[in-house]
Amino acid sequence: MGEVIVVTSGKGGVGKTTTTANLGMGLASHGKKVCLVDADIGLRNLDVVLGLENRIVFDIVDVTSGVCRIRQALIKDKRCEGLHLLPAAQTKDKTAVNPDQMKELCEELRKEFDYVIIDCPAGIEQGFKNAIAGADKAIVVTTPEVSAVRDADRIIGLLEAAELREPKLIINRYRPKMVNRGDMMSIDDMNEILAIDLLGVVPEDEQVVVTTNKGETVVRDEKSQSGQAYRNITRRILGENVPLMNLEEQSGLFSALRKMIGLK
Amino acid sequence: MLEFLSRVFGRESTGSKNVAKERLRLVLVHDRANVSPDLLSSLKNDLIKVISNYMEIDEQALEVSLDSNDQQVALVANIPVKRMKRAKSLA
Ligand SMILES: Nc1ncnc2c1ncn2[C@@H]1O[C@H](COP(=O)(O)OP(=O)(O)O)[C@@H](O)[C@H]1O
Ligand SMILES: [Mg+2]
Numbered sequence: 095m096g097e098v099i100v101v102t103s104g105k106g107g108v109g110k111t112t113t114t115a116n117l118g119m120g121l122a123s124h125g126k127k128v129c130l131v132d133a134d135i136g137l138r139n140l141d142v143v144l145g146l147e148n149r150i151v152f153d154i155v156d157v158t159s160g161v162c163r164i165r166q167a168l169i170k171d172k173r174c175e176g177l178h179l180l181p182a183a184q185t186k187d188k189t190a191v192n193p194d195q196m197k198e199l200c201e202e203l204r205k206e207f208d209y210v211i212i213d214c215p216a217g218i219e220q221g222f223k224n225a226i227a228g229a230d231k232a233i234v235v236t237t238p239e240v241s242a243v244r245d246a247d248r249i250i251g252l253l254e255a256a257e258l259r260e261p262k263l264i265i266n267r268y269r270p271k272m273v274n275r276g277d278m279m280s281i282d283d284m285n286e287i288l289a290i291d292l293l294g295v296v297p298e299d300e301q302v303v304v305t306t307n308k309g310e311t312v313v314r315d316e317k318s319q320s321g322q323a324y325r326n327i328t329r330r331i332l333g334e335n336v337p338l339m340n341l342e343e344q345s346g347l348f349s350a351l352r353k354m355i356g357l358k
Numbered sequence: 359m360l361e362f363l364s365r366v367f368g369r370e371s372t373g374s375k376n377v378a379k380e381r382l383r384l385v386l387v388h389d390r391a392n393v394s395p396d397l398l399s400s401l402k403n404d405l406i407k408v409i410s411n412y413m414e415i416d417e418q419a420l421e422v423s424l425d426s427n428d429q430q431v432a433l434v435a436n437i438p439v440k441r442m443k444r445a446k447s448l449a
Binding site: 251273278280283 | 373374375376378379381382383385386389390
């Protein structure tokens with residue numbers, strides 16, 4: 095029986111879809127059988143992020159409403175054995191699926207897959223309730239900004255109320271330079287405020303945009319820092335104990351001088 | 359001198375992140391209290407229990423709320439006292 099993990103955030107645009115795509119590709123690269131579910135009905139996105147948009151025949155609503163079987167709606171990724179996508183419906187709205195149907199769908203999928211990862215829509219309404227209904231674990235994505243952290247805090251409360259205990263945090267778009275000059279909340283600041291387990295920190299990285307433009311995932315880009323961050327998170331999900339990577343710039347006159355005068 | 363260097367090399371405590379953290383701290387006090395409306399009412403019940411050991415209070419008129427200004431959030435309780443108990447009855 096596989097695990098069902100929902101990737102959520104409250105606020106839009108903080109990196110849920112990017113995270114879902116990269117963790118899916120990361121886990122599949124480790125030989126796991128993975129199904130990514132796009133639960134953002136009406137705003138289908140995960141397909142284009144993964145570069146699979148031209149292969150969609152059926153979608154999640156076709157499955158839950160009985161138009162087709164699950165198997166018919168799943169798209170197999172040709173680049174990586176084991177990775178599958180169940181796309182969102184684009185022409186329906188969030189009420190086209192209800193929490194009971196999602197639960198049933200997740201139960202079916204977990205029989206077949208090692209990991210089912212659900213990309214949650216923004217907000218706390220029906221779409222959120224659908225996305226978490228069948229999940230047994232949750233990942234909360236946030237950026238180090240006031241509004242995103244506030245929404246993350248709200249989501250953590252709602253997850254706990256829904257019996258999804260011990261959600262894990264991913265801090266995305268982290269900018270060490272800004273943290274160093276005191277203009278962005280640090281990892282410690284975020285831990286202090288949200289007080290949930292940290293699953294990983296993904297730096298702000300142009301390569302995320304570059305790979306996404308091409309329908310590829312940065313987790314497969316060996317050279318990028320964000321790719322490394324996603325590979326580390328993947329291994330943590332697999333149960334390995336991987337230390338946080340060093341996000342500080344290694345060189346540079348300023349950081350050298352800062353060290354010299356004992357400011358770390 | 360070190361202070362000057364600190365400022366030049368950006369380790370000063372006036373960075374905008376401190377403002378962000380402080381604003382978050384205040385806003386989350388309210389958010390968390392509002393999200394669970396039971397919180398204040400169960401606090402109210404506990405307060406009644408404890409205070410009743412010492413004095414007789416007007417439970418109906420008891421008010422508990424969170425007040426805030428720019429600096430801090432305060433728990434404000436208005437508890438009308440009807441009668442004090444005698445010290446010896448505390449034992
Ligand atoms: N670590 C990052 N560095 C740079 N850009 C990022 C990063 N993470 C996400 N993005 C960009 O931010 C935008 C929103 O990300 P997305 O995953 O769609 O968010 P959500 O699904 O939460 O709405 C996208 O354009 C994405 O490429
Ligand atoms: Mg999204």
